[in-house]
Amino acid sequence: MISVSNVSVILGRKTIIKDVSFNAQAGEMTVIVGPNGSGKTTLMRALSGDLPFAGKITINGHSLSHLKPWQMAAMRAILPQSTSLSFPFTVREIVRLGLTSGRSGAAPHVAADLPDEALALVDLAGFGGRFYQELSGGEQQRVQLARVLCQVWQPVLDDQPRFLFLDEPVSSLDIKHQLIIMQIARAFATRGGGVIAILHDLNLTSMYADRVVVMHGGRVDCVGTAQEVLTDDRILRVYECALKVGALPSRQVPFILPQSAVM
Amino acid sequence: MSESALMRPAALRSEQGGSTRAEGDRSFLARLVIAALAFALLVTIVFSLAAGASDASLVSAITALLPGDSDVLSLRDSIIIYDIRLPRIVLGALIGASLAVSGAVMQGLFRNPLADPGIVGVSAGAGLGAVSVIVLGGTILAPFIAIFSFYALPVAAFFGALVFTLILYAVATRRGQTSIATMLLAGIALGAMALAYIGLLTFLADDRQLRDLTFWTLGSLAGSNWPKMAAAGPFIVSALAISPFLARGLNGLALGEASASHLGIPVQRFKRIAIVVVAAATGASVAVSGGIGFVGVVVPHLLRLIIGPDHRYLLPASALLGASLLLLADAVSRTIVAPSELPIGIVTAAVGAPVFLWILLRRRGIVDL
Numbered sequence: 001m002i003s004v005s006n007v008s009v010i011l012g013r014k015t016i017i018k019d020v021s022f023n024a025q026a027g028e029m030t031v032i033v034g035p036n037g038s039g040k041t042t043l044m045r046a047l048s049g050d051l052p053f054a055g056k057i058t059i060n061g062h063s064l065s066h067l068k069p070w071q072m073a074a075m076r077a078i079l080p081q082s083t084s085l086s087f088p089f090t091v092r093e094i095v096r097l098g099l100t101s102g103r104s105g106a107a108p109h110v111a112a113d114l115p116d117e118a119l120a121l122v123d124l125a126g127f128g129g130r131f132y133q134e135l136s137g138g139e140q141q142r143v144q145l146a147r148v149l150c151q152v153w154q155p156v157l158d159d160q161p162r163f164l165f166l167d168e169p170v171s172s173l174d175i176k177h178q179l180i181i182m183q184i185a186r187a188f189a190t191r192g193g194g195v196i197a198i199l200h201d202l203n204l205t206s207m208y209a210d211r212v213v214v215m216h217g218g219r220v221d222c223v224g225t226a227q228e229v230l231t232d233d234r235i236l237r238v239y240e241c242a243l244k245v246g247a248l249p250s251r252q253v254p255f256i257l258p259q260s261a262v263m
Numbered sequence: 264m265s266e267s268a269l270m271r272p273a274a275l276r277s278e279q280g281g282s283t284r285a286e287g288d289r290s291f292l293a294r295l296v297i298a299a300l301a302f303a304l305l306v307t308i309v310f311s312l313a314a315g316a317s318d319a320s321l322v323s324a325i326t327a328l329l330p331g332d333s334d335v336l337s338l339r340d341s342i343i344i345y346d347i348r349l350p351r352i353v354l355g356a357l358i359g360a361s362l363a364v365s366g367a368v369m370q371g372l373f374r375n376p377l378a379d380p381g382i383v384g385v386s387a388g389a390g391l392g393a394v395s396v397i398v399l400g401g402t403i404l405a406p407f408i409a410i411f412s413f414y415a416l417p418v419a420a421f422f423g424a425l426v427f428t429l430i431l432y433a434v435a436t437r438r439g440q441t442s443i444a445t446m447l448l449a450g451i452a453l454g455a456m457a458l459a460y461i462g463l464l465t466f467l468a469d470d471r472q473l474r475d476l477t478f479w480t481l482g483s484l485a486g487s488n489w490p491k492m493a494a495a496g497p498f499i500v501s502a503l504a505i506s507p508f509l510a511r512g513l514n515g516l517a518l519g520e521a522s523a524s525h526l527g528i529p530v531q532r533f534k535r536i537a538i539v540v541v542a543a544a545t546g547a548s549v550a551v552s553g554g555i556g557f558v559g560v561v562v563p564h565l566l567r568l569i570i571g572p573d574h575r576y577l578l579p580a581s582a583l584l585g586a587s588l589l590l591l592a593d594a595v596s597r598t599i600v601a602p603s604e605l606p607i608g609i610v611t612a613a614v615g616a617p618v619f620l621w622i623l624l625r626r627r628g629i630v631d632l
Contacts, residue, residue: 050521073527083518086374087572092287100515101527116285128287151526 001025002047002163002194007055009039009046016042017218020055024211026161026194029185031205033198034215035239040198041081043215044167047196048078060160073101076163077151081171083144085132091143092128095119098150105154105162114153118146123180137172145169145181155193164188166197170204182208206230206254214238230254293576296569300583304356307587311352312344314594351487354495355593356586358484358548359558361499363585364506365544366559367577369428371513372537373435373446376567376622379560380545383450385427386556387457389542389549392423393479398464398472417495421546427453428538479553482608484593491551498547502540503582509537510574517572555608557615558585564622 002024009016017039024030032040046053049064049072057064059075067075077098085094095115098104106114119125122142127135132143145166152162166185170178178201185195186208199205205212206226214221214229216238222229227247235243235256244260247253309325362380369378369385380386396419400408408415431453435446465476512533515523524530548555562585563577570576589607592614596605 045521048521048525050524069524069529070527073525078522078525080519080522083522085517086376087517087567089517089572090287090289092285093289093571093573094518096288097514097518097526100511113285126286128285130287 001058001060001161002196003056003058004043004047005056007043007046007053007057009042009051009053011042011051015218017046017215020215020220022211022213022220022223024163024194024196026156026163027189027192028210029189029195029197029208030211030213031197031199031209032213032215033200033202033205034221038215038238039218040215041167044078044165044196044198048076048165059163070101073151074103074157074162075160076165077148078165079141079145079148079167079169081167082137082141089132090128091119091124091130091132091135092116094132094143095128095146095150098147101151103152103157104150105152105157114150115146118149118153119143121149121184122146123177138174138177141169141172142177142181145184149184149188152193155188155191161193163194163196166195168198168200170199170201178204202230202235202256206256226254227252230256289571289573290576293570293573293580296566297576297580297583300580300587304583304587304590307590308352308356311355311590311594312348314598346488350489350492351484351593352590354487354492354551355484355590357492357496357499357503358552358555359585359587359589360503360582361544361548361585362555362558362589363562363581364503364578365541365548367563367574367581368506368509368513368537369541369559370563371509371516371574372534372541374516374519375446376564377560378446379557380424380428380541381554381556381559382619383431383446384453384457385424385431385541385545386549386554387454387461388427389420389424389546390480390554391427391457391460392419392421392546393550394461394464394476395419395423397475397479398468413490413494417498417547417550420550421498421543423457424546424549425539425542427457428542432534432538481606482553482555482611483596483606484552485604485606487551495547495551498543502544502547505536505540506578506582507575509533509540510578512537513574553606553608555589556612557619558589558611560622561615561618562588564618 004023005021007020008018020039020043022030032043034040042051045051047057047064049067049069059067059072062071062075064072092115095118098118099111099114104111104114116125116128119127122145124139124142124146127139127143132140135143148164152164155162164185169181169185173181182204185197189195189210209226211223212226212229213223214234221234221238230245232243232245235241235245241261243256243258246255246257246260248255366379369380369383370376372378380389393416396404396408396416400415407419411418431446431449434449435442465473468476512523512528512530515526515528516530518526520530563581566577566580566584570580589611592610593607596607596610599605
């Protein structure tokens with residue numbers, strides 16, 4: 001479990017996030033939503049150990065402040081929004097970097113094949129020999145996901161769950177690959193790992209999230225299931241946009257159509 | 264997705280074992296290239312032993328390298344080969360390797376294929392340290408010489424290089440992103456500053472010091488002897504010995520500092536080690552041979568075109584190719600105007616500068632400078 005309690009981040013003189021608390025359970029997909037500038041990415045960077053913060057964050061009971069980079073690398077992997085390279089690496093060479101920490105969890109004789117397997121998983125089989133810089137933005141993002149998957153290939157290692165942090169994983173993807181990536185994240189959680197994702201798409205959020213954390217003005221507005229959290233009132237207040245939340249009758253999954261906006 | 268996974272089941276591929284290499288995996292090619300470069304270096308060393316103003320022959324050169332009975336060599340050939348050519352060749356190979364490896368490490372550190380100690384002013388910083396010792400060694404810096412005696416020159420050059428690298432990093436890098444333009448401009452400013460001080464020191468120098476300085480500024484291996492080798496060798500050899508351990512970190516850094524840290528690399532500590540390695544290698548090389556330019560940018564670039572940027576292979580390959588190329592350049596400089604000789608810095612610049620321009624042109628379409 002990842003536990004975030006009373007976390008604040010101050011950059012320069014500006015408080016970016018304040019008193020943020022929530023838990024992300026193993027076996028679940030926790031989705032962070034909120035408008036631009038609400039502090040989602042700052043929260044993710046604090047979780048990743050990139051930013052100094054006040055308060056406490058623990059991964060499987062270990063305080064983040066006491067963990068070394070290589071210890072954190074064995075517990076979680078992080079997909080950044082985008083990655084640019086300055087040298088001509090092939091796709092396979094990039095994916096292989098995910099094995100750097102040496103804790104993929106795969107058996108040694110399988111580990112050498114992991115990059116190809118991970119590429120097949122993100123629907124990029126046969127792309128290993130291409131140069132990363134020649135790919136489209138969406139393809140690059142999926143290459144990075146394959147790399148990140150190699151790092152924590154087994155969602156559970158030594159009886160401890162491991163975590164995937166995904167910062168807008170589907171932002172530059174077409175709808176087919178949005179669904180593929182969300183399925184991969186879903187499967188990671190089903191197999192015992194934990195997923196924390198930042199998403200802008202409220203419909204994907206309501207389809208896949210076990211738990212939704214709504215950020216608003218640097219604070220947590222509320223935490224709960226999609227049904228509990230995605231309401232007309234909250235969307236009006238947080239996103240300043242009057243939208244009508246619908247619900248599919250069979251599964252009670254809320255959906256939100258931009259067409260319903262009252263402008 | 265499931266379809267493509269089914270088409271290439273993992274079990275089938277692992278049964279095929281090591282005989283098939285995955286697409287995009289250049290490690291086999293890289294190992295092959297490294298082996299070829301090692302062989303090429305060996306050949307270059309033998310021919311360098313035989314080449315020069317005097318006519319000590321290829322046979323004597325090979326005999327000299329083999330263990331055992333050295334009586335077969337004439338006394339004259341033996342002096343030429345053991346006391347004149349061999350120290351120069353060993354030092355030349357070490358300096359070539361050190362220039363190429365410090366270039367490759369710096370490029371990985373700055374995430375930029377144009378970063379090179381010679382181009383961004385680090386060599387100038389090393390030069391400033393070295394010239395200070397040459398000119399002020401008898402006066403203000405006498406205590407420094409008293410402490411480091413034999414090693415004073417390389418130590419001073421090392422500190423000059425270290426300080427300049429740290430300034431450059433502080434100026435050009437913000438939140439782990441290096442601005443190419445800022446880095447090159449800061450390098451120009453640092454280089455100009457160092458040249459100004461070197462100019463001032465040249466003004467203060469006496470005649471004997473002036474001759475040392477001129478020879479040193481042009482870049483030359485001509486003064487190579489066993490004592491110089493003993494002073495600079497330990498710095499270069501330690502830097503080269505540490506460099507393979509930097510490969511993993513440099514590969515991670517290619518993704519950016521945040522992602523490198525997420526992969527488990529202690530980025531801040533890693534960068535400090537890499538900077539010290541670059542400063543040691545550059546400082547010691549500059550202390551011995553002066554400014555030999557362009558090896559550090561051309562060698563890693565050519566190798567990246569062939570074996571790719573994976574530093575596990577790029578660093579050793581750079582060391583081998585750098586050593587061979589510098590020995591070839593030195594052989595040219597020794598023979599082209601024999602019995603006199605050209606400073607080697609002129610040869611490497613004449614060949615390296617056009618290649619550097621070619622790299623710039625190739626990148627122009629890809630990256631805004």
